[in-house]
Amino acid sequence: MKTIQKLIFTSLIAAFLISCDNAEDLGPLTPLEVTLVEDLAAPNDEIDRNTGEVIQARSFQYFSLELNELVEENENWDIAFKGTTIRVNSSKNVTAAVVSGVFEEITEVPASAKFNTDTANSFAIPTGSGNGWYNYNSATFTVTPIPGRVILVKTAADNYAKIEILSYYRGNPPVEQIDPRTTPSGYYTFQFVLQSNGTSKF
Structure with missing residues (x-):
């Protein structure tokens, strides 16, 4: 016995x-928290429409996904915003990939995701209409996020995050209410999920 x-x-x-x-x-055994960031101000340089010259140069805004806050350039930031450009912190080996899918349904980093970092000649998150996270409508002069585009980031702390840009205009107005002459642009509203345990699962 x-x-x-x-x-x-x-x-x-x-x-x-x-x-x-x-x-x-x-x-993770429990759902991870979705963090919403609203109206992160990162307007582009002010440019003379007639001459194309920069009237007022503006700085990138540096953001830590780990801290969920803006930080200084010399700190451990992950992504930086200015106009429609989103940089990653190549000096801290931050990498990013743009994938297609429903934000809520991406529960793991896809094996097909191609992560890159910024170089002198290219950005890990591509710029230009239709190339990365946004479309530019030349008829209405508006910038809108591409539905189903999700940005994956491997942070300075070696953790994965998924990001969805929701709006490029202050107050996150409906597209039909955006007036490029009066609606302030370069104000990011986005949501993200950070997996802080080092795994690739969300």
Whole structure:
């Protein structure tokens, strides 16, 4: 009888250890928090429409996904905004990929995602209408996020985050209410999820 009890006890310990290993493989057991950032002001340089010359140069706004706040350029920022351009912190080995999919349904970093960092000649998050996260309508002079485009970032702390840009205009107005002459642009509203345990699962 004692031998049988010992075998059962040993089997229970082994099952517990295996279940712990499997739990790690499954990633987070509870849903991760979706963080909403509203009206992050990062307008582009002010340019003379007639001459094309820069009237007022503006700085990038540096954002830490880990801290969920703006930081200084010499700190551990992950992404930086200015106009429609989004940079990643190449000096801290931050990389990014733009993928197609529904934000809520991306529960793991796709194996097909191609992560890059910024270089002197290119951005990890491509610029230009239709190339990265936005479209530019030359008829209405408006910038709108491309539906189904999600930005994946591997942060300076080596964690994964997924980001969806929701609006480029202050107050996140409906598209039909945007007037490029009066609606302030360069104000980002976006949502993101950060996986802080180092795994690729959301």
